[in-house]
Every structure is written in structure tokens, then in C-alpha cells.
Amino acid sequence: MDVIPKELRKLYQKGHDDFKKGYFKTARSKYQQVLDRIHSTIKNTRILDELQCDVSLDISATYRQQHCYSEALDYCSQSEELARMLKDDLRLANCLDSRGKVKGMKGLFKDAADDYLKSIKLKLLAIGDNNIYIADTYHGLADIYYWQDKYNEAQENYEKSLKIRLDKFGDGHLKTADSYCSIGDMYITKDKIDNALLMYEKALKIRLSQQGSKSLAVANVYDSIGDIKQQQNKLEDAMSLFEKSLNIKLEIVGQHQFEVTESYVRIGGIYLSQGKDRESQNIIEKARDIRLELFGNHNLYVADAFHELAKVYTYQNNFEEAKFLHEKSLNIWLDLLERNSIEIAKVYHNLGTIYYTEEEYEKANSMLTKAIEIKLELLGHESLNVAESYQALGRLYTSLSKFDKALEMYNMVLTLRLKFLGATNLLTAQIYCDIGDIHSKQSRFIDAILMYERYLCIQLELKGEDLQVAKVYHILGKIYLDLDQLDDSISMLKKSLVIQQEVDTKHAFSLIDLYLNLGMAYYRKEGYNDALSMCQEALSFRLKETNDQNLDIGNNYHILGLIHNELGNYDQAINMLSKYLNIKLQYLGEDDAIDDLIRLYNTIAYVYYNQDKHDDAMSMYYEAKNLIVNKFGEESLEICPIYEGLGNVYFKQEQYEEALLMYEPCLEIYFEKYGKRHPEILYVCDCMRECYSKLDRDQEALEMISLLKINESDLEVLAKEEAKEEDEEEEEEEKDQEEVQ
Template structure:
């Protein structure tokens, strides 16, 4: 019964019955107690009680090691469970350690081509992807794919899932054409196995839409989201939560297009469904309030944004308690509004509330802690407290280097932020050094045409322009423009911005020439 409740996500009932099972199991054999701890650990993990989950999983592991020995498949499943908690906590090195323990046992006991081995390779791939180690992730996914192709054939749904995961990596790398190729392979299998109107087909259309949105091909993205919506409306009805999710995705595109009224309309459709299906106080309602707030924030309607964020916060505090990581996220969002309002002390107060929760729940070295230090650094930057800003950015950098390695794209972002401070301080050589460190990582990890590369070329160009190195500035702006044209097409608003920047260089150059000529004339008169 505990397992049945667990599968239905009725976690309180599952935990209750697993406790009853634990008491009964004590009267039977010890190893059965471990299975009760497994279920309790599952429940706690799904409720984001990661410390409690680790405690239960480790109790289970110790019983299994004592009763079954170190080379049993049940033991390797416990290593997997522990690894999954570490993965949820963002402790990637610890997760890899546990997954590799599981893998070693499986490789020793099972055939090399067992589908369970493929599953472990897949999980390791997920960790590498989150670490930004995209080549390693692809290697693991391809190992998983090779086994599944051999064991399951070319048209098994597990093959489609792996193509989907590979697509996700390519999307993160900015290799959008490759991502689309993988998603379309996944789509073809799913259509063959499930027909044209299965919800999984809708999910694939959704992933394709995300790529188009990342490319700035908003009309194509909307087309895919609407295909997804049509299937889900037919298969699931007008009030299914998947419909609400699709309305959210469509709203996100409208938001990126600056069509804020259309975005709000879709968010409200989503909200209506969620309120009907989930009631007033479900965390998903809080998420929709959050999304609505982001639109108001972008519109500069700061009071409306704060009102929505506070509605979201109220629900989360009621449903999740004071110290849930999602509470920290909302404090973060509120802080960003205060920052934009120039209410820097209020912003710092909110960021520090967020930081306290994250440190309690995730430890001092989680990437989310690094993000919070980064945001505090931004406030100090806006206040002109450049030394304090650099201190925060360097704290952020230290954590990221430890947790993510030297070449993660997030490291590039931090180098970029440090460079921005140097740029404001007029330390142009230091700024260029940091921007170039950022650029080197981005080119290695993301390829030549990723939007982040575009941003870095733009930043380098701005330094050259300030230094009066107009030819170098034009070269960088044109590189930036080339990426924008490739990724976004001729008519995206960002293209207009690039042309304006190039025109500004010519204007600054012409002005400097006029000043030079004027000064020259004065010297000879």
C-alpha cells in the first residue's frame, strides 16, 4: 500500500503505511526494513526534505550491506537513490560518486548491455549536463543509446527518450540545428509507436518550440506550442493541468516578444485552470502568480509585480513552510524588483533572506549560493560600491569553480560581471582580460554562434569604443551583429540595437576627428 500511495504522489499516506510496514518488517527479516526506509526516503525527497531522505536512504543502505553484502543489485539501487538526492541538491561530485558505485556493481553482476546499465549512463549524463560538461554528457547519453539500440531496437520509446536528452544538451550548447535534429528523431519514433495524438507527441512539440524560442523564432515557437496545445486539448480536455502548462509556455513567448498583454491573457487562462483543478493555495498557483509578476516587472509596473510576488510568497509560506528553497526564490525575485526601483537596502535585505534559507537547505557551496552572491554583487555595483561588488562576485566565482569546474558557462558569466565593474571603474585592460576569459569559455562550451558569445563581443566592443579604438570596436560589434542575424533573423529588435551601436561608433569617431581638427587649428592660429 505504501508503494501504491507513493506512485500516486500521496506522500503523507505513503509515509504512514511505510512506517507501519517497518514495524511489521522488524518481526520478519531485517532486509525488508530497508525497503520501508526506501519508500520513506522517496517521500521525503519528493517533498524536498533532502536531509531526511539521505538519512533514510543511508539507513536502508547500511541494512542491505549488512544483510546482502556489497555486490548485490539492491545495494546498487541504494547508491542510486543517494546519488539522486545529491543530484537534487546540486552536489554534482557526490552524485557522480554514488552513481559510479552503482554502475560498478551493475557492470560486475550484469551483462555489459543490460538496459539497467543504460539507465545509469543516462543518470550520469544528466549530472554532466547540469555541470556544463556537455561533451561528457553526450558521451554518457551515447553509451546509453548504444546499449538500448542493441537491446531494444531502433524504434523503442527509450531510444526516443535518449534522443530527447541529447537534444537538451545541444539546446544548452546553443547548437539549435542539432537539437532540432534529435528532437525530430525522437518525434518520429513516438509518432510510430504512439500515433500522432499521444501526449508524448505534445511534449516533443513543446521541446521543439523551446529551441525556436531560444533562436528568437517566436512565430515558429508559437506554432509548435499550438500543435502541442491542440493534442492536449483533444486528449486531456480543456481543464487538464498540461493545458495550463502550455498556456504558460505560450505566454513566455509573448513575454519575450514584448507582447505583454497577450502574455498576461495566457497566464490568466493558465491560472483559471489551476484554480479549478488545484484550489487557491497550491504551489502551482504560486508559480503562475510569479510568472504574472515577471511581466509586470518588465513593464516597469513595480507595485503590481510586488503584489503578485507577495501573493506567490503567501501561498508558498502556507504550503511549504518558511525554509523551502522556493521561498528563497521568491525573496530573490522581490529583491530584483527593489533593485530596479533603486531601493537598494530593501533589495539587500531580501537577497540576504534568500541567502539564509539557501545556506540552511543547500549548504554553503551550492551553485544557488553563488547566484545569490552574484545578485548581491549587482546591487553593490548599482550603488557604485565597486569593491564590495567585486568581493561578492569573487565569492560567487570561488563556489562555481569548486562546484562546476573551470569551464562551465556560469563561470564565464561571473567573469563577465567582474569585467563590467572594471569597465565602470575605467580599468579597461582589466575589463578586457576578464571579458576574454569569459569569451574563451563560451567559445569552447557553446560554439561560435551562441547568444552569450554575442553579448561578450558586444561588451568587448564597448570597452574598445571607450578607449577610442574604433576599428576594434567596429570589428567586435560586427561579430556580434553576425551572430544576431544568424540566430534571430533580419527583423528582430536586437538587430536594430546592433545597428545603433555601430552607428554610435562612427559618430564617436567622427566627433573625435572633429575635436582633433579643432585643436590642431587652434595650435597653428
């Protein structure tokens, strides 16, 4: 360099300084000025030819960093031509490195790897295996492997490069920082989040000390650390880092550059995680448009933008548009990538979740299975990425009622998340919730409660109350309702209601069911006024949603009818129950419609009975009787409540003979089905005893009293046995819960 003018050397160094900070356009301008001065020199020397070779390669690098691949390859070819003329194997190898980098960025991975491998052979012969130049080649080859998800090969070459750089430069050099960043990326693929963060922080410290805060390299580290914060669900921290990175990029490269679109996509992801889908869509569309302008339709970066935008449409339940964009990105990746990749697996996974939401379970299973197969091939069994697809497949199995298979998937996910993320993590909490859903569906309520409580403990500590927490409170409320733990049920349901009422009602996922369940809990606790209030709220919401007289509205009328009956509001009860009856008669094709109709006739008859509207009560009982005879026969157990009801109506009208005609066949059926010792027999015998007494048929009344005494004695023994069995069951449940804990 002694024969190169000092002014020229100084200009060349300024170009390097700009390049390191990411000012590629101004760096290229300075490099071009150096070339122009070389060309204006009358006398060519080897030194100047070598400089021209190096500067041409540097100009190629500026175009490459701006994704202007044709121009990058043109200048690379100029440099390669000079290197061959000079017969300089080291410079020729550097040209191969540069060309390999461009091909890799274009997705031509096989050609790229070939160029790097040729470069390594040349460098080994020219300078040996412990040199800063060959370290660059190892690093570049590792990038190619990494982009293809060949992580073992990538790690081997990154470590070779780092070892040389540490030996030649020490721990504070920019090249060493590059190695730290790449090894951090490798740790991310292995879900070693803490190790990755340590690498990124080392790189950031070096780059800040060497380049200052206004550097693309610094911005890139902010992005990497932000990705980790997002994965940890620390969304505000992630957004702060992404915005810091974006501001640096805008200052250095301007708005319409690829680097800026990377920040837009990341920020869009944060918006989506925060539920700000419109903001997410706008900023990702901006990224897509810039990439289309820069690269055209058929490009890996454009495919990535389509993929990210599809996630937004999925969130918005616009599944057709989401599937269209996923398939569009999938076709590009399948065409440009030479083998299976994580990007392809992600598309299969996302398509699988969409098909699952649309209840196209066969297609969902196919997509998710493809995703898992690719992920297992590339990442192995112990990966959070694989766990994500296991969880989706578990939810599919749950919907298909294949609970054992679902639990198998969920337990694998739980093991991986506990290993890599620890117990206090939102993703770990999420899988507890899924396992709780399985236990709940299997009526394993104690296990379900334990899983939901673990979910709540983590969620409330890390994120606080949100709609998902409200959903879990609601589920727990229903479980406690099934367990007849009414105070606990009401407590959980009220907590859910408070959260949902703070959210716009269009986003509340189940306010109607919540009001109904609260109403049922109050009803069973005999808090009929509160029950009435809750169920009227539910009906109000339903009628706002639709005017259709469907079964859901009918069920609401049914519950309101029962509540009004308990409050003695018999006219309102009949009004509600009659509305339910009219709706129910439209759905006689349903399998359980006849059984429901029988119960409904029986209920309406009982309300008429309370009003002393005996003819109306009799009419309803006979409607029920006819349905039972047609479905079950005249001597079925199902007909006994109807005989009892009819007998009670006749008794209330002092038609005791007619009442006995109803009670007697009922008693015969009970005797035939149960023998002479059963709780149901007590009630009928007592009713018949009263009838005989009213008719002065004392002998028959005494016979009924004898039957009553026999049954009461046996029932006391039976009650003691049942109490003992209940105590034993409770002890077993307590032992099971202790084992689970």
C-alpha cells in the same frame, strides 16, 4: 513465487508494465486488484505476506509519482509494517528508499538522506555492496544530493549505481537508462553540454526500444534534450521536443497533472525567448493554477511556477508584479530548503536585474552579489551559471562608469563561454557586444568596432538580423560618425533603419535617434536634402510621442535649423532655432545650459547675418556677449567668436571703424593667449586688413599683411608637423589593431 497463482502473477506484471510507461492510475488499479485477492485468501503464507509487502510499496510508488505524498507515505508505512513483521531487512530497506524518495520530493532533504543512509547499512549487511537493490539506493541518495546542489556527492553515488547496473544488467536496461539520464543532468550542471546530450541520447535509445514511444520516461528524455536545444538557442528544435513530450503526457496522465505543467513551463520559456510574451504568460499561468490545485500555496513546485511567471512580467516591464512573485517564490524556497540552492541564487539574480533596470543600483549590486556567492559555493568558478551573474554585474558596473571592473567581469564571462560553448555561439556573441559597449564608452573606437563585428559575424550566421543586430548597426553608425567616416556611418545607419522599419514601430527601440544620426551624417556630408528628410522624420516621431516642449524636441529643432540655414531656407531656419531657443530658456538650471545658449545665440545671429537682418543679428550677438561676460569675463577666449561676428556685421554694413572696434580686442586676446602665431589670428588679421584697406589706412593694412605672412609660414611648418604626428598615430593604431586581432 511458485505458490502464487499464475493469474495473480500475470496481473501483477501488467501493473509493472503500466507503471514503467507512466500509466500510474491504471497500474495502481491492477496492484489494488492483486491486494484484494491476497486479502480474500483464507490462508496467509509468508509468500503472500511478502507479495503484499511488495505490492503496497508499488502502490506507494504510483501515488508518489503523481505527487500524492500522504497516500504514498500511508502505503509505504503498511509495507514497512509487513517488512518488520517478516523480519526482512531487504524489504525494510526498500521501504526506507521509498520513504526517502517521498521526503526528498517534499523538500525534506535531511530526513530523506537519513532514510537512504539507513537503507544502505541494511542492504550492505543483507546482500553486500554489488547488488541491483543497493544500486537503486545509491541512485536515490544521489537524487537527494542533486536536488540540494551537492553535485560532488551526487556524482559519486550516481557513478556507484551505474557501475553496478552495467555489471548486472548491461547497457540496454531501463535502470541503466535512468543512470544515463541522471549523469546527463550532472553534466548540465558542469556545462558539459555535449557529454550531457550523449547520455540523454543513450537513455532515449534504450527507453524507446524497451517501452516504445508512448512512455513518460521517453517524454522526460525529450524534455532534457529540449532543454539543451533551448540553451543552444535552437528554439524550433526545442519547441518540437517539448510539444512531443507534452502530447505523450496528455495521452498518459491527462491535463491536470504535474508532469503536464512541466511541459507548459518549458513551452512558456520558448514563447518568451521568441518574444511571444502573451502566449508565454497564458501557458505558465495554466501550469501555476494546476500546481496550486495539486499542492497548495507553500510548495517548491508552486514556487518554481511563481518564479517562471515573474520572468514574463519582467519581459513586459511590469517590474512591481515581477518583484512580488520573485519574492514570493524566494520566501517559499528559503523556508522549505535547508541550505542555499541554485533556485535561490536564480531569484537573487533575477531580482538584481530588475533593480538594475529600475536604476536602483545599490539594491541590484546586493542581489547580484548574493547570487554569485551562492553559485560559487555550489558550482565553483568555472560555470556558465556563474558567468550569467558576472555578466549582469558587468552591466551594472558599466552603468556606474566603473569600466575597468566591468571589463574584468566581461572577460571572465568570455573565457568561460569560449571554453564551454565555443566561439560560434549566441551567448559568446552577446559578451562581445557588451565588451564593445565598454570600448565605445571609453572612446576606444577601433577596439569597439572589432568587438561589434565579432558579434555580428556570429549573430548573422546563427540567427540572422533582428532588433539587437539593428541596435549594433546603429552603434557602429554613431562610431563611424564620431570618426568622420561618413559613408560607413550612413551604411550602418541605413541597415539599422531597414530592420527597424520591418518591425512594428512600438517595438522599435530608437527610431528617433536613428533618424537624427542619419540626418547628422548626411548634414556633415553636405547632403542637406537627405539630412532634412531624416530629421523631419525624427521630429514627426517625437511629436507623436509627446506634445511636451522638452530638450529632445528642442535639439531636433536645432538640427533642422542648421540644415535649413545651409539650404538657404533662412526663414525656416530662424523658425526652428527660435523654437529651440524658447525651449532652452526653460532649462537654464542645467549645468551646460548657459554654454548651449551662447552657441545658440551665435547661430541665430549668423542666420540673421545671412539674411542681411543686421539689427537682429547684432541683438543675438549681444545676448551671447552678455552671457559670456557674466560667466567668463570680458577677456576670455569664449568672447572672441562674438567679437568676430559683430565685426562681420559692421563690415557688411560698411561700418569699418565699428568693425575694427570689434576685431581689435579679439586680436589682443588671441595674442595674449596664443602669442603671434596661431590659425585664429589669420582670420582676424585678414578681416582687419580689409577694414584698413577700405579706410585707406595703408600702413596699418601692410602691418596686417606682415602678420599674415608670418603666420602662414609658421602654419605651414606646423601643418607638416601635425601631419607627421597623425601618420605616426595611424601606424600605432594599425599595430594595436593587429595585436587585438
